[in-house]
Amino acid sequence: MPKTIKKVGVLTSGGDSPGMNAAIRSVVRTCAYHNIECLGIYRGYQGMIEGDFKEMGPRSVNNIVNKGGTILKSARSLEFKTPEGRKKAYDNLVKAGVDALVVIGGDGSFTGGLIFNSEYGFPVMGIPGTIDNDIFGTSHTLGYDTALNTVVDCIDKIRDTASSHNRLFFVEVMGRDAGHIALNAGIGAGAEEILIPEEDLGLERLLDSLQKSKASGKSSSIVVIAEGDKIGKNVFELKDYVEANLPEYDVRVSVLGHMQRGGSPSCFDRVLASRLGVKAVESLIDGKSNYMVGLKEDKVTLTPLEQAIKGKSEIDMELLRVSDIMST
Amino acid sequence: MPKTIKKVGVLTSGGDSPGMNAAIRSVVRTCAYHNIECLGIYRGYQGMIEGDFKEMGPRSVNNIVNKGGTILKSARSLEFKTPEGRKKAYDNLVKAGVDALVVIGGDGSFTGGLIFNSEYGFPVMGIPGTIDNDIFGTSHTLGYDTALNTVVDCIDKIRDTASSHNRLFFVEVMGRDAGHIALNAGIGAGAEEILIPEEDLGLERLLDSLQKSKASGKSSSIVVIAEGDKIGKNVFELKDYVEANLPEYDVRVSVLGHMQRGGSPSCFDRVLASRLGVKAVESLIDGKSNYMVGLKEDKVTLTPLEQAIKGKSEIDMELLRVSDIMST
Amino acid sequence: MPKTIKKVGVLTSGGDSPGMNAAIRSVVRTCAYHNIECLGIYRGYQGMIEGDFKEMGPRSVNNIVNKGGTILKSARSLEFKTPEGRKKAYDNLVKAGVDALVVIGGDGSFTGGLIFNSEYGFPVMGIPGTIDNDIFGTSHTLGYDTALNTVVDCIDKIRDTASSHNRLFFVEVMGRDAGHIALNAGIGAGAEEILIPEEDLGLERLLDSLQKSKASGKSSSIVVIAEGDKIGKNVFELKDYVEANLPEYDVRVSVLGHMQRGGSPSCFDRVLASRLGVKAVESLIDGKSNYMVGLKEDKVTLTPLEQAIKGKSEIDMELLRVSDIMST
Amino acid sequence: MPKTIKKVGVLTSGGDSPGMNAAIRSVVRTCAYHNIECLGIYRGYQGMIEGDFKEMGPRSVNNIVNKGGTILKSARSLEFKTPEGRKKAYDNLVKAGVDALVVIGGDGSFTGGLIFNSEYGFPVMGIPGTIDNDIFGTSHTLGYDTALNTVVDCIDKIRDTASSHNRLFFVEVMGRDAGHIALNAGIGAGAEEILIPEEDLGLERLLDSLQKSKASGKSSSIVVIAEGDKIGKNVFELKDYVEANLPEYDVRVSVLGHMQRGGSPSCFDRVLASRLGVKAVESLIDGKSNYMVGLKEDKVTLTPLEQAIKGKSEIDMELLRVSDIMST
CATH class of the missing domain: 3.40.50.460 (Phosphofructokinase domain)
Incomplete structure (x- = not known):
């Protein structure tokens, strides 16, 4: 039987993309909806190591659904690539009472989450946030x-x-x-x-x-x-x-x-972010871990993080033919 | 064996929507790509009755992919609801050498096309163009x-x-x-x-x-x-x-x-219009008729026009729950 | 010799308009530039009565130059129309150490400022903020x-x-x-x-x-x-x-x-807001009061608030003729 | 007594800027309003040399007020820098019945117009069109x-x-x-x-x-x-x-x-273009030549082309100080 989740930490990592704020808002409000606490972690894994945290309630995320960038900021963390760094991060999370993590980012961010999970058994869910759409397991990434x-x-x-x-x-x-x-x-x-x-x-x-x-x-x-x-x-x-x-x-x-x-996210990205945030938190509540939430054939689905990292997002080769015809 | 298509007529009908011009462009250029002629029909079925036509080549549709509205204009036609009106329309098409029709519009427009087909055996393909997204057989309508x-x-x-x-x-x-x-x-x-x-x-x-x-x-x-x-x-x-x-x-x-x-179509609508136009023309070439081209699970598909008209586009009720949670 | 200004209060009043935030930012930073303190007053005159204040430094106004609306919010205040209300407001300002006021708003807001000044001798400068452009003494109002x-x-x-x-x-x-x-x-x-x-x-x-x-x-x-x-x-x-x-x-x-x-202010409104905010604060420092800062013939100027209220902003009748010709 | 103007030629030259189409529209419709003919000249002076012309009536310029670029296109012309080139251009204009010219462009375009005028006595009016705002005699250039x-x-x-x-x-x-x-x-x-x-x-x-x-x-x-x-x-x-x-x-x-x-012109640029086009044509009708129409202190004025070319558009140095204060 899965451990009951009481407090979810959320971070953004890697290059920012429009819709990250909408996803943060969704994670925070889904937690509130289910009477779970939520901790915002600044500057990705680096902020986890430094304990750069902020308690977030539903009013913390007012008026951000339409904002580009990420209010939690993003940063690269070389230190998180070391066991010592991850140990500090883990200690900080434990101290803050966090017992599950939502990582909004790309391949590299998910890899960090997986290693962290493998070392500390910490439940991790990924939300794909990058403008490049180069992540396996979702037809659309945020942004x-x-x-x-x-x-x-x-x-x-x-x-x-x-x-x-x-x-x-x-x-x-x-x-x-x-x-x-x-x-x-x-x-x-x-x-x-x-x-x-x-x-x-x-x-x-x-x-x-x-x-x-x-x-x-x-x-x-x-x-x-x-x-x-x-x-x-x-x-x-x-x-x-x-x-x-x-x-x-x-x-x-x-x-x-x-x-x-940059820029204010499109309606599509805002709705997608809202849906993925709900699914990420509710999957953690359901005891799941090490998945990425994504969109497949218009439905929200789970893909094992490992697959999301290793898989290759394919382009639709038919579009090359369409492009050819369109330039007639 | 299907009759060889030599000239396709294209019209927009019903309320206009962003992406109709991109769809017209796609139909025109796909015809050119396959060495088929293309005839633009102004003001929907009314223009068919009045013979309000224009020959269209690939350069006729330069610089319209990003324009809202429809360069072929749209109009309601009471006359097309009468057998006499449809007879005139048919005669005009025959005179102009048109042997297949692409109708860009909504339910009402497709119904007109179906009746026309049933009376004259004229091959008809529909492209769903309406901002309301209320057409069965496609996850997204143009606009x-x-x-x-x-x-x-x-x-x-x-x-x-x-x-x-x-x-x-x-x-x-x-x-x-x-x-x-x-x-x-x-x-x-x-x-x-x-x-x-x-x-x-x-x-x-x-x-x-x-x-x-x-x-x-x-x-x-x-x-x-x-x-x-x-x-x-x-x-x-x-x-x-x-x-x-x-x-x-x-x-x-x-x-x-x-x-x-109104407004310039989003990238999504432009790409969708391009894909649907290609499919509509190539389906006619393949001898198909009475279908609507649409998008299902990110793939371009055909739905019988009759189903498209009778079916009901469902909303995703899960979104109501997402909305609820988001307003926490 | 004018009293030295040590702390400026700033408020927005009346209908909001794009550029109000840019003007608040300008007032706050001009104060900081001249080593003066700045107090943000929420919800216009009502917030003055209720003591709804916030100390503002240059970092309080980061990333608002491009935001519509007003972070200080706006509200109507019936109470400020009474001597008792204005007395409360005055007492609050004195208690907060504020010795001059910048009012961003329209006619009604300026009238309130003038009465307040006449009763308490409080230095007041107005910045015209309304989308209607109906204020005498400036070719352009903010928004x-x-x-x-x-x-x-x-x-x-x-x-x-x-x-x-x-x-x-x-x-x-x-x-x-x-x-x-x-x-x-x-x-x-x-x-x-x-x-x-x-x-x-x-x-x-x-x-x-x-x-x-x-x-x-x-x-x-x-x-x-x-x-x-x-x-x-x-x-x-x-x-x-x-x-x-x-x-x-x-x-x-x-x-x-x-x-x-609503909406993000145009470049013009952002620059205008920046210029007017500088002039408003520096005019207070210079010992001036009861003026509206505005734009005339591309230059920032002062107009007595009384004139700004009583005067009528004229439309350029030549534009009616231009409109006529354009619709040829 | 000035010669009566019967037909105005209009061209765009140099780098394109948003508002050029609105200015073309204004020139064409002002001509129509005053019962004067109007000839569109493609690709600037080069099109003049090549006789690349199009008769334009008020309906030729429908729906372009909001379009970026220039429907008359623009080009550099080395040939127009030679007397032979200008002779050809003059002959073409005479043949087409054009007896006055509106040049929409920047310094270089105005210089070409001035030389042309000095050689052939052809009435020329300039409209400043460039995004750089670097033209003397107007506070704002089109675009x-x-x-x-x-x-x-x-x-x-x-x-x-x-x-x-x-x-x-x-x-x-x-x-x-x-x-x-x-x-x-x-x-x-x-x-x-x-x-x-x-x-x-x-x-x-x-x-x-x-x-x-x-x-x-x-x-x-x-x-x-x-x-x-x-x-x-x-x-x-x-x-x-x-x-x-x-x-x-x-x-x-x-x-x-x-x-x-590029891009759709702002309301300001559209209105400015409309006003300048009216003034340019009406000044030609009044027998004036060799002026640039421009905006000074919110009023439409004339500046001799020679001054417009030689003068230097000054930046407002006070803005440097405003920028300094804003970055506090």
Whole structure:
């Protein structure tokens, strides 16, 4: 029979993403709803080690559902990678009366949680929070939908200039290991070509496609490029290469950068955060541990943290074909 | 063996929704991709009757992926409800060489398409376009995701005023028959209570909930109300009722209205429109007819139009519980 | 020689407007910059009476420059209209060591400040905060520019639907006594006609204009109507009247409502708030009292509060002509 | 006595800016209002040379008041810098019956217009369109206000991440020669420091300020940097320099880039565009030439093009002091 949970600790870790605050709010209020206490842990695992805590009741999370970033802040913790660091963290949690943990973050954060659990038997639930959508076991991570809207909004603006001047733009978006943002935002923004880490179309194909585009009467074009694309040139080198090979093109580069991580979350991300927070806390109450809550086929589900970490989030290859057709 | 499709007609019908232009673009470009001609039909079935047509090539739909409304316009057509009207429409299509139809719209639009098909054997595919998300056979209709973001954005603004003045706001959102918008936007906007057509919580429950909210220390509250809620009072009567029964509350009413139908589509709606357009045209090419393309469990699927019309799109009742917990 | 100011109290009063938080931040930090203490007074004059205070240092106002509403909240105070109420307020301020007051609000708030000053000789400076822009002595009140952007953004969305359906929309915007919002947002949104409190064009002119618009080939139109227009019918009666007289029109009504008061302030409002806050505090330091800080011809200036209250903010009648030409 | 104007040509030239379409619309409709014809000239002076023209009536400019970019497109023209090029352009205009010109653009565009006028006596009026606000004779250029809102919106998003991670961000904004955007958006976004072309604060001051900021308890900071700042290091070198000298800081760089030029114009820019277009056309009708229409102290005025080109738009140095106080 599982131990009764009396106090849940919640932290955000890794890169921040829109919806983390909505998830914190959900965890806090679900605890209150079930008459469980809730402790906010600042700056991720580092705050656990330093005992940087704050008791949180339902009024602590008023008016944050619509705020980007994380009120609990986030930080990397080298110290938590050491047994000594984790020991301090554990002692702090015990002292504070915390008997279960909700970790909002990505792969690295979940790994930390798993090790912590293996050492101290501490119940841990993960909530996937990252704009990159690169986590196995959920169709959507918190912040991904918002980031897509931020990116298409930026490219819509860039397109104003591109089409006024008949120019070609290379727009670099986030995604070191996964092309979700590039692929979806690229389709959404009407990109001519999309370069992603999962597939190397090759330089020839890019040149070919741009030539065809010109021939088909398009006067301006956008190419969306994920940070981690496999074309073998960074975005500025690619500009030089294309200009050298297709002198009819005047290429501009825009690197969207960190703004992609911020902003008020979309309705989707707020609702998802609310649902995942409820499930995370209620799963702990039910005696479960070492799972990530996620969304699969529109339903909230549990995936073992180990799978979530090892698995690879696949892109939908059919979208590549859709993108191709859309750039006709 | 199915007849080879040489020319597809496309129209938008019923209330407009964000993403209709992206769907038109997708239909047009998928036709071009498969070397099929495409004819734009203005003002829905009425334009079919009047022969209000325009040949569309891939460049006809440049720079519309991000535009709200529909470049093909929409209109009601009483005449199409008569056999004479449909005869004229058919004759016009034949004259224009059109041999298949893509109808972007809601229930009523699909019904028109089905009757037309039953009379003339004309292949018809439906794409669900309405912000209300009240169509069976798809988890998302075109424009629904955008409308959710529009609504939470408006309520975020209203909340600024509500919390500055410690007031209670009743916000009426669209949804005559379905509570999808109210329920999801209500959770997204952090509503205290949500009134939807699918469930009558009753006046007592509302008063009770507002009293508890005050007692719990909340200084301001938002109640989100679908047009078609079942509480038996319109939003202004409800304001009077609440003020009469809870004199501590100063209630303001905001009816969001038609702006919910407009605006640049979200990335989700643009990608969905692109995928559905491809599937609609390729299904016609494959010899299929009388289906609606839709999204189920993140995959593009076909639902017989008849089912789409008769079926009822269900809300996720679990969300009511999530809403309850969130308003702790 | 003026008394040295050691501690400034700041409050927001009346309807909230975007930029009030930026002004609070500016007052607080300007105090800190000059080594003066600052006391936040909650809920306007009512909080002064109740002693609802908070000491504020430069870190109290972190991350509010971009927030709508007012962190100090606002409220009406009937009690402050009585000598007894003002006596309590004065005693509280003296007890708290406050020796000067910055009032952020509109006409009514300034009147309260003036009376308070006349009774207790308390130095008072006003900062004009209201979206209506109806205050004499400043070309722009805080929140006005933001409200204009909110309104045109809403009407842009409504236009999507209007032009998709060839409809006429009547959009009611805020402005009981002043047509600034209606006039400027109407031009910005491309309105066919604009009805404002300052001028009654008459029903005939409206019908005439709508008929000409139809004749000129326009398929849809927007009429922007200030709450306080002088046409003698409310917006719903006007709809009925127009539909009765111009049966070719299908009129829809949208009342934008309270969302116009909310939202993140525009850059203009943030900069204006910053400038006005500096000037208000430094004027108090200079020994001045009973002035409103405002913007005239792009420069920050002082206007005696008495004038600001009695004067009438004029609309630029040339804009009516511009609107006329634009709807050609 | 001035020649009667019968047909006005309008073009956009140089970098595009939000509001250019609203200005085109205003020129076209003001012409129609006064029963003058209007010719749209594509791609600036280059289109004049190539005879790339389009007759424009009031319905040609429907639904563009809210669109970024320019429907007339823009381009550089080396050929127009030669007498032969200008001769061709003149011949084309004469052939098309154009007898006056409205040029929407910046310094370079006005210079082209002046030379053209000096050679052919062709009446020319300029409308200042550039986001940089670097034109003498107007307090605001078209697009500047919109760009400020775009920039603060981006920095608001970046701040979410900055404050979640306690980081320092260097954000580079447009402004090769003028610090208007950096200075105003910097204040609006709550920047710690602002580097502009007009003043070199020096590296010491920057380090000093950042150190004080840390000491004062700020956990994150934004530094806004104009492209043309005078600190002698580009933004990436500056990051390295600061990290070398202040190891407690983890600096991230974001270059906002071309998106600053795009987007739907703010209400202010739409109204300004409408007013300037009216004045430009009516001034031509009045027989005036070689002026730029602009805004001074909220009034529409004329400035000789020669002065507009030679003069220097000054920044408001008082804003530097306001920025200083705001970062207390």
